[in-house]
Amino acid sequence: DIQVTQSPSSLLASLGERVTITCQTSQSIRNNLNWYQQKPGQAPMLLIYYATSLQTGMPSRFSGQYSGRSFTLTITSLEPEDIANYFCLQHYSAPYTFGAGTKLELK
C-alpha cells in the first residue's frame, strides 16, 4: 500500500496568515492526489483534485502544488470559514490511502 504522511497534525494560525499543509507519499503517484476540507458533522468537501486543480466553487485562496512525492495545500490568506480539518487522499493505486489529517485552528 502507498503510505501518505501528512504534516502538521495540527496548526494554529491567525486570520490573514498564509497556511501550508503537506502530504508526502511513499512512492510516486504522479498527480493523483486530492485535498479535502471537513467541518464537524459535515461531509468532506473536495478542494483540490489532481494535486493542482481547484474544484469549482472553491475560493481561489486555496491552491495545490506538487513536486515528486511531496504535495502541498496552501491557503494564501486565512479566513474564519477556513477553520476545519484538512486531509489528502491518493487515488493513484488501490487500496487508496489517506493522510492523517490536519486540524487548523485560530491562534
Added chain:
Amino acid sequence: EVQLQESGPGLVKPSQSLSLTCSVTGYSITSNYWGWIRKFPGNKMEWMGYINYSGSTRYNPSLESRISITRDTSKNQFFLQLNSVTTEDTATYYCARSTNYMDFDYWGQGVMVTVSS
C-alpha cells in the same frame, strides 16, 4: 446536485454484521463508481471498496474476507455489509462517488457506528 446520505444502525454487537445504506439523489448509480470509506476514532481513514456502474466490485484487501457492497438500482441505493465486526470496526462510515474524471468528488456526511456489547 449529487447528494449522498448514509443510514443504518448506530450500534452493532461484536461478531454480528454491520449493514449500511447510501441513498443517492441527483445522479444515477448506474453510472460511475460508488464507494465506502471509514474514519476511525483518532482520525485515521480507510478506503473500504466500491461498486461500479455495472455492479462490479473492488475491495480493500484488508477487508476482502468480510466485506460486501451491493446495490439496488431501482431505489438508487448501494449498501455496505461488513461481517464479523469487532470493536476495531467502530468508526464513522462515509459513502462517496468517483467518476472517470474525478475521484471521490462527492461524499455523504457520514454515519457513526459503534461496535459494543
